[in-house]
Amino acid sequence: MNTLLAIRDLHVRYPLKTGLSALAGNRPSFVDVVHGVSLDINRGETVAIVGESGSGKTTLAMAVCGLAPVFRGEVRFDGRQLERERNNRLNPDRKRVALMFQDPVGSLSPRMTVRKILAEPFRIHRTGSSSPEQEARRLLSLVGLSEDFGDRYPHQLSGGQARRVGVARALALEPDLLIADEPTAGLDVSIQGEVLNLMSRLQQQMGLGIMIITHNLNVVRHIADRMAIMYLGRFVEQGDAQKIFSRPRHPYTEALLSANPSTDPDAGSGRIELSGEVPSLLRRPAGCEFNTRCPRAGDRCRVSFPGLAGDFGDQAYHCHFPLD
Amino acid sequence: MSATAGTVYRIFAGLKKDPLGMAGFVLVSLIVFLAVFAAWLAPYDPLEVDVYNRLASPSFAHWLGTDQLGRDILSRVLYGGQVALRVSLLAISISMAVGLVLGMLAGFGPRWLDRVLVVAFDTVRSFPTIMFALAVVALTGPSLNTVIGVIIVTSIPVYARVVRTQTLALRERDFILAERAMGASTFRILRHHVLPNIIAPLFILASMDVPAVVGMEAGLSFLGLGVSPPTPSWGSILNDGYSYLRNSPWPIIAGGLPLIAVTLGFTFFGESLRDIFDPRLRRKDQ
Amino acid sequence: MSQPVLKIRDLSVSYQTEAGPLQALRDVTFAVPAGKIIGIVGESGCGKSTLISTIIRLIAPNARIGKGSILFKGDDLLRMTSAEMRALRGDEISMVFQDPMTSLNPVRPIGRQMADVQHRDALSRREKNARSESMLGRVGIPDPAAQLTRYPHQLSGGMRQRVAIAMALMAEPSLLIADEPTTALDATLEVQIIHRLQELQRDFGCSILFISHHLGVIAELCDEVVVMYAGEVVESGPMRDVFLEPRHPYTRKLLECDPARIAEPTRDLPVIEGSLPNLVQLPDGCIFRERCPKTIERCGLQRPRLAGDGHQASCHLLDTAE
Numbered sequence A: 001m002n003t004l005l006a007i008r009d010l011h012v013r014y015p016l017k018t019g020l021s022a023l024a025g026n027r028p029s030f031v032d033v034v035h036g037v038s039l040d041i042n043r044g045e046t047v048a049i050v051g052e053s054g055s056g057k058t059t060l061a062m063a064v065c066g067l068a069p070v071f072r073g074e075v076r077f078d079g080r081q082l083e084r085e086r087n088n089r090l091n092p093d094r095k096r097v098a099l100m101f102q103d104p105v106g107s108l109s110p111r112m113t114v115r116k117i118l119a120e121p122f123r124i125h126r127t128g129s130s131s132p133e134q135e136a137r138r139l140l141s142l143v144g145l146s147e148d149f150g151d152r153y154p155h156q157l158s159g160g161q162a163r164r165v166g167v168a169r170a171l172a173l174e175p176d177l178l179i180a181d182e183p184t185a186g187l188d189v190s191i192q193g194e195v196l197n198l199m200s201r202l203q204q205q206m207g208l209g210i211m212i213i214t215h216n217l218n219v220v221r222h223i224a225d226r227m228a229i230m231y232l233g234r235f236v237e238q239g240d241a242q243k244i245f246s247r248p249r250h251p252y253t254e255a256l257l258s259a260n261p262s263t264d265p266d267a268g269s270g271r272i273e274l275s276g277e278v279p280s281l282l283r284r285p286a287g288c289e290f291n292t293r294c295p296r297a298g299d300r301c302r303v304s305f306p307g308l309a310g311d312f313g314d315q316a317y318h319c320h321f322p323l324d
Numbered sequence B: 001m002s003a004t005a006g007t008v009y010r011i012f013a014g015l016k017k018d019p020l021g022m023a024g025f026v027l028v029s030l031i032v033f034l035a036v037f038a039a040w041l042a043p044y045d046p047l048e049v050d051v052y053n054r055l056a057s058p059s060f061a062h063w064l065g066t067d068q069l070g071r072d073i074l075s076r077v078l079y080g081g082q083v084a085l086r087v088s089l090l091a092i093s094i095s096m097a098v099g100l101v102l103g104m105l106a107g108f109g110p111r112w113l114d115r116v117l118v119v120a121f122d123t124v125r126s127f128p129t130i131m132f133a134l135a136v137v138a139l140t141g142p143s144l145n146t147v148i149g150v151i152i153v154t155s156i157p158v159y160a161r162v163v164r165t166q167t168l169a170l171r172e173r174d175f176i177l178a179e180r181a182m183g184a185s186t187f188r189i190l191r192h193h194v195l196p197n198i199i200a201p202l203f204i205l206a207s208m209d210v211p212a213v214v215g216m217e218a219g220l221s222f223l224g225l226g227v228s229p230p231t232p233s234w235g236s237i238l239n240d241g242y243s244y245l246r247n248s249p250w251p252i253i254a255g256g257l258p259l260i261a262v263t264l265g266f267t268f269f270g271e272s273l274r275d276i277f278d279p280r281l282r283r284k285d286q
Numbered sequence C: 001m002s003q004p005v006l007k008i009r010d011l012s013v014s015y016q017t018e019a020g021p022l023q024a025l026r027d028v029t030f031a032v033p034a035g036k037i038i039g040i041v042g043e044s045g046c047g048k049s050t051l052i053s054t055i056i057r058l059i060a061p062n063a064r065i066g067k068g069s070i071l072f073k074g075d076d077l078l079r080m081t082s083a084e085m086r087a088l089r090g091d092e093i094s095m096v097f098q099d100p101m102t103s104l105n106p107v108r109p110i111g112r113q114m115a116d117v118q119h120r121d122a123l124s125r126r127e128k129n130a131r132s133e134s135m136l137g138r139v140g141i142p143d144p145a146a147q148l149t150r151y152p153h154q155l156s157g158g159m160r161q162r163v164a165i166a167m168a169l170m171a172e173p174s175l176l177i178a179d180e181p182t183t184a185l186d187a188t189l190e191v192q193i194i195h196r197l198q199e200l201q202r203d204f205g206c207s208i209l210f211i212s213h214h215l216g217v218i219a220e221l222c223d224e225v226v227v228m229y230a231g232e233v234v235e236s237g238p239m240r241d242v243f244l245e246p247r248h249p250y251t252r253k254l255l256e257c258d259p260a261r262i263a264e265p266t267r268d269l270p271v272i273e274g275s276l277p278n279l280v281q282l283p284d285g286c287i288f289r290e291r292c293p294k295t296i297e298r299c300g301l302q303r304p305r306l307a308g309d310g311h312q313a314s315c316h317l318l319d320t321a322e
Helices: A020-024 A057-064 A114-125 A132-142 A147-151 A159-170 A189-206 A217-223 A241-246 A251-258 B002-016 B019-036 B073-108 B111-126 B129-140 B144-171 B174-182 B186-222 B234-243 B250-277 C048-055 C082-088 C110-116 C125-138 C157-169 C187-204 C215-221 C239-244 C249-257 C316-321
Strands: A003-015 A030-042 A046-051 A070-077 A097-100 A177-181 A209-214 A226-231 A234-240 A308-311 A315-318 C006-017 C020-032 C037-041 C063-072 C093-096 C175-179 C207-212 C224-229 C232-238
Touching (some): A003 A209, A030 A057, A030 A070, A030 A209, A030 A234, A046 A057, A046 A217, A057 A209, A097 A159, A097 B174, A114 A147, A114 A159, A132 A147, A132 A159, A159 A189, A217 A241, A226 A241, A226 A251, A234 A241, A234 A251, A251 C187, B002 B019, B002 B250, B019 B073, B073 B111, B073 B186, B073 B234, B073 B250, B111 B144, B129 B144, B129 B186, B144 B186, B186 B234, B186 B250, C006 C048, C020 C063, C037 C187, C048 C063, C048 C175, C093 C157, C110 C157, C187 C207, C187 C215, C207 C215, C224 C239, C224 C249, C232 C239
Parallel strands (some): A046 A209, A046 A226, A177 A209, C093 C175, C175 C207
Antiparallel strands (some): A003 A070, A234 A315, C224 C232
């Protein structure tokens, strides 16, 4: 198997504000946003990370790109450990991982034309067979935008167009891995299809590995080979997407899948509604983190965190009382 | 560069809709023109003494009259404009450049550097400028360079603070994060992505700062702490005229009017620029 | 049947732009019956936001209301003075926004803000707090008494949106306008909020005008649907009729594009070819013509009108079919 990205037991820890408030209360001085995540992504494969907002999906992406403080664990890219970002030092592996941001317009430099934005990666890494401007033109046609878009500024683009520019920039240096953070959030269904089709087409052309972060399960069902369900900074279940959709083992996965609103007026039965609120990361529940909302929780769940069950390469989950 | 041409076009399109801003722009242009071409426009040598013709009222020979030494006031005002603009141009451009660098360092650099710089800015700002100037002059003696130096030191924190705040706000924006994710160096991010986004407000601030600096120069010169006589300065013209106010009001009027013109011109122009570049701050009229 | 709470007829709104008037809404007609949940669906740029701001009469300074009427319980909102309008807002008509963080005051505790919205009632602070508490309980917030002293940033996104809903319902309005209230939330929370809205609607008997671009949410929640495209109502009717038997080609396309409706996983998702028409220089004839898969000659000549009984659509093809 051609493993591109291997994440092992990754913890991302942010320090909390210190000062008088920390002395007064008994608040912890740090918060673990990603809490022991392991994941493999292979070449040419799409892996979806699913979970509610605040579950640590974006932080995980940032950590892979070296933009979040890794507290423990490792991120290996093509077998090599990825270093954290250091100022003024270009990591040659850095350009092999590309990141697409959630906010399509906001991630483009507002005072630059699209052409300049697309030439940026080549200027930063001083690569490209031809001039950065020519490369920019090539990228525009790659994502199906006409050349005159090169003269526009980000605020003159629609959401879908800005998204295309984002895809073009991410793929500029022909990365091996593309991390897409909510690539379809805020897009209308018709444009959502365009962007996803574009990503799939380019994946086939370039043999990309894609890590897609989303809470849109309809999208995941169509494009993901494998998926991981995140809850409070942990993967509660991960594995083959089709298998998880047809037979979830973790109760949270089951609730999440059943909560997906459908446009079919006759569907919408058999829904599992979770009670209660997502606990704060500052007060991580003891035992299994999901026990406060889990319909199946027993005494054991409040005491000990369940170890990994199942097969890591196929379908694996953390649950004392898995579903059949 | 088409971007520059676009900016110029935008400024003029905006000025067209704002008569006050246009008036400011015309006034500013006029002041700059008069000061730059003072050597050609001035009818007399500003230092030429004519003891038989002291404290003369305006006439065809001396449009604004003469001072207590019989020097032509119009010529002195024109040359004084040169001094005022040289001081403001030098002082503002240097303090803006230094403030820009320090502000971006504070806003983008490590947290300890930010703290050190902020304390430094606050320390400098906590001295009243005039007190600071008095202290420096007491040590070095009055000169134009002292004036410029004092203004630079006290203005740097003003610019640096604005730059720091803007940089801090930009720092967490996605497009900066995107650059970091691509592996761009800090210098590159600051030069290509932070700077273009903060430079416009900075120029607006600078244009509104001109009257303050000109006033500061005039004030220090008035107190005898600025340019040394006989070099003409609006401040020294006022000081000279002050002693003879009972005999002739002309020196005071001639020295005061350009100060008012500079204040109004740059303020109107600066406010208009601000409206053009930042519509959110626009005055409430539709 | 009683008269509708809100009845919009032939509403046209345009924005003055440098290129000329941008016709954001054209002849918008629909009604919100008493005690019903009406969903407005449409993609960005279809005029949803203009419609809402026109209803509550908080329009942009460069907007011009061309013609039409907005009858609220028989009174035309467009003819009211701003004082009359202010009296209606927050009392008879309430709103819930997409991002509760922006509509809640960040430096005031929840309880204070909930007391503020009861400024019309002559009650003591204690009575107001008691009402706030019970309202928070009804929208499903655990331990409501404790929440009154908390600040918006101390609550999670789902809780904040529930607080916003509780505040909107405080005055027991006849009409609740909800502008994409679940877009910022995740699927599980979205479903919770929707079901809570349905329950509350039944309890209070108010009408809800629910705006969303999420088709699934509309299908789940609404009794009737209004489909908008480029500033026009292209189809409206009972939810089941519109979603099961869409009549307008745009509605059909929109539903086809929904990945949830495609059973077999595919990497080639359907899209609507083309882009929105320029609303400054409107094309002749049907607004959807340039993107429509099956046009006839008439589509380029004449603008179709909404036609039909109950389930209405504006498409020339419907005439020819019958």
